[in-house]
Amino acid sequence: MHHQPSLLSRELTRGVTAAALADFRDRVRRPAYLxxxxxxxxxxxxxxxxxxxxxxxxxxxxxxxxxxxxxxxxxxxxxxxxxxxxxxxxxxxxxxxxxxxxxxxxxxxxxxxxxxxxxxxxxxxxxxxxxxxxxxxxxxxxxxxxxxxxxxxxxxxxxxxxxxxxxxxxxxxxxxxxxxxxxxxxxxxxxxxxxxxxxxxxxxxxxxxxxxxxxxxxxxxxxxxxxxxxxxxxxxxxxxxxxxxxxxxxxxxxxxxxxxxxxxxxxxxxxxxxxxxxxxxxxxxxxxxxxxxxxxxxDPSGPAPQAPSPEPRTPELRTILTPHQQQLCAPPRRRPGPSPHPPAAAGFPPLGRLYAGELGILLQGTPWWWYAGAALLALAGFAAPLPGTLRVLLPLAWIWPILLWSRLGTQGHEHRADTLLAACPAPGLRLLAEWAAGATLAALAGAAPLVRMLAAADLPGAAAWTAGALFIPSLALALGTLSRTHRLFQALYLPLWYTVATGLPLFDYMGALHTAAHFPGPHPALTLAVAAALLGVAAVARRRPSA
Structure with a gap:
């Protein structure tokens, strides 16, 4: 019996080591490790x-x-x-x-x-x-x-x-x-x-x-x-x-x-x-x-597991697909007689309805206090002097929706609907609608600084604002589509935003530090080019087979 404590100690050490090595080996096999x-x-x-x-x-x-x-x-x-x-x-x-x-x-x-x-x-x-x-x-x-x-x-x-x-x-x-x-x-x-x-x-x-x-x-x-x-x-x-x-x-x-x-x-x-x-x-x-x-x-770390059902993925799909998308992806009903429309044209989704659905998905579950905070930032943007609005309130307005932007490109995978969505008509239009929803969120959150710049005839500042409003959803959509997780965008956007908020002009993608004479950071044309390239990356990554 005097050997029992050492035996328990060895078993404990073996269990800890096995769990650590299993976790480490699983991670090093992933491309992200490289x-x-x-x-x-x-x-x-x-x-x-x-x-x-x-x-x-x-x-x-x-x-x-x-x-x-x-x-x-x-x-x-x-x-x-x-x-x-x-x-x-x-x-x-x-x-x-x-x-x-x-x-x-x-x-x-x-x-x-x-x-x-x-x-x-x-x-x-x-x-x-x-x-x-x-x-x-x-x-x-x-x-x-x-x-x-x-x-x-x-x-x-x-x-x-x-x-x-x-x-x-x-x-x-x-x-x-x-x-x-x-x-x-x-x-x-x-x-x-x-x-x-x-x-x-x-x-x-x-x-x-x-x-x-x-x-x-x-x-x-x-x-x-x-x-x-x-x-x-x-x-x-x-x-x-x-x-x-x-x-x-x-x-x-x-x-x-x-x-x-x-x-x-x-x-x-x-x-x-x-x-x-x-x-x-x-x-x-x-x-x-x-x-x-x-x-x-x-268990405070996650929801309790639900009882299995004959169709466990149906509730998850309904939370990610709009009613129109569910109709598009539903199996077609066979009717007697010839079809009045060719198969390629049947069910082609209108961009407006796709956009409205993607915007609803993006804002789904947002609490009331988030909207109250966005409203307070907008009121402060209209009330503060213009230099302060650009230097302080525009960065604050474009950090407030970070958790919503990080959803772009990830929700289909999270809700196990990416395979079904890939089979839906016009995947390019759906990608464009998802990106437009993120750009709308950026425009609404930063509307007050834009109105102030237009009222002051600050057209260069408005151009930089526009480039930033298009760059943010492009970055979020590209990173979310590539990684299929919220964390990558959050991890990269926070330091990028922080450089602008602290006055470093090297990555001023929003034009918050610009003057009437020049842009100390990247020109809006360069920001727009990077946004377009990121959107292209998202489009290419969306075509890859789902894991």
Whole structure:
């Protein structure tokens, strides 16, 4: 009997490991995994630019570290910790949903695997996925160090240590919070994706200061080490430390930096972040029933399963198809005698009725408070001065419908109606109607700034507004059709919108930062061209066979 505790421990470890590896192997087989690895490689290139480049990720005033193993490892690890934690949340936050929708969760509920062990396995699977991106980034960092040629000496410890101390705790926290958000009824929706972006911003900007619990993101030790090395070399450092993509007027001056040496207290703080992540991951065991039918009423993470019916997909199809589309896709009734119309012309859908149906689908289930918020933003747009309307209220108006836009291109797959819809007449018209519904939503949400610009004879601003109103639904429809999920549009649109809201003109797709003299961002013609290209991508992707 004295061997029983060790036997139980081995069985528990085996169950957690098996759940993690199964989840990881399922994810790496998907094409999206290759895209994430490619993104990690691209991030490594951006973090270690050429010596004459006019952008930087990590700087101290007008200086940066020489491209040795310590600096390259630290710069890429910090960039990976920040940006992989942002995108990794959207990549990993469907762990529970996949088990629920595939039926695997019901099978797991019949196994001896306990809920904390199941959640620990899911957390470990998320962490393995994000860590594999860090491994690809570290390999890219090594290649970039040798390619840049400022230091040919490779120090594996100096290169990899920042990943273990800086990047790994950040992505572990992301893996745990993705699981925690998915277990809560409110945050498991699209609102959770928006909340995460705000939380990530607060962590990225506020987690770099000294004196924070558990050392914050751990960046402060890097800042102090860089500053001490610059002072020891008598460099006139006048600017502040900056972490993130920054555009430069002139290339930075490199200086030797041997890297930072972590203290025991610093290392314990990083370990504490990992333990905190594990605790957050298993915390939902207090309320998550692990798909047990006997406890489904207490499951806040999803609806209770319904009893099977002879036609289980019929209610789902009726929620996604308009009555006119149901009529189009219904089997034709045979009548005696010759048909008065040729088969190709029979049932050809009117664009107006398709548009009305798609607009109704897009707005279906929208709560009253959403309309109240949109109305308040419109009133503020009419009342505020014109510069403030463009600079502040137009970005606010075009972030408010983000959860509705993210439905474009996804609802047919979500409601298992994509195969049936693909057999309906005129799929191109249906795609155009869905896109027009999204453009109408953009026009209605941002109507107040447009009226103000037209009243002030600001025709360039109106042109930029028009391009933005057409670009947003094109982006949403293309990303939704390609990914068949809401998350991709939400993950990409939020940072894109944030650059405009904070005054960065590089991606000003809505013209909020334009002046009477010029457009500091892309010209409206370029935005329209990108919108047309995205609409073409959606049309091509819509023709692919349904999985």
């Amino acid at each position: 895209a994430t690895l490619a993104a990690a490689v691209l991030l490594g290139y951006v973090a270690v630019p050429d010596s004459g480049a006019h952008w930087v990720i990590l700087q101290l005033g007008d200086y940066r570290g020489r491209y040795n193993s310590a600096y390259v490892g630290t710069a890429t690890a910090l960039a990976g910790g920040l940006w992989i934690s942002l995108g990794g949340f959207y990549l990993t936050r469907n762990s529970l949903e996949r088990d629920r929708s595939s039926g695997v969760g019901r099978l797991l509920a019949a196994t001896p695997l306990r809920t904390p062990a199941y959640l620990a396995g899911k957390f470990l699977g998320n962490l393995l996925l994000l860590t594999s991106m860090l491994v690809a980034l570290a390999a890219t960092a090594l290649v970039m160090q040798l390619a840049r040629g400022e230091s040919a000496t490779v120090d594996p410890l100096a290169l990899c240590r920042p990943y273990a101390l800086l990047a790994l705790p950040m992505v572990a926290l992301t893996a745990a919070l993705a699981l925690l958000f998915e277990s809560l009824p409110l945050l498991r929706t699209g609102l959770g994706n928006v909340v995460w972006f705000g939380s990530w911003l607060a962590l990225a900007t506020g987690g770099q200061g000294p004196g924070l619990p558990l050392g914050g993101t751990g960046v402060n030790a890097v800042v102090e080490s860089l500053r001490d090395a610059a002072v020891a070399q008598h460099l006139p450092v006048s600017g502040e430390f900056s972490l993130g993509l920054t555009l430069l007027d002139a290339p930075l001056t490199p200086f030797p930096w041997p890297g930072f040496t972590p203290t025991p207290a610093y290392t314990l703080g990083r370990l504490a972040v990992l333990l905190l992540a594990l605790a957050l991951a298993v915390l939902p065991a207090l309320w998550f029933p692990r798909f047990d039918p006997a406890r489904r009423r207490a």
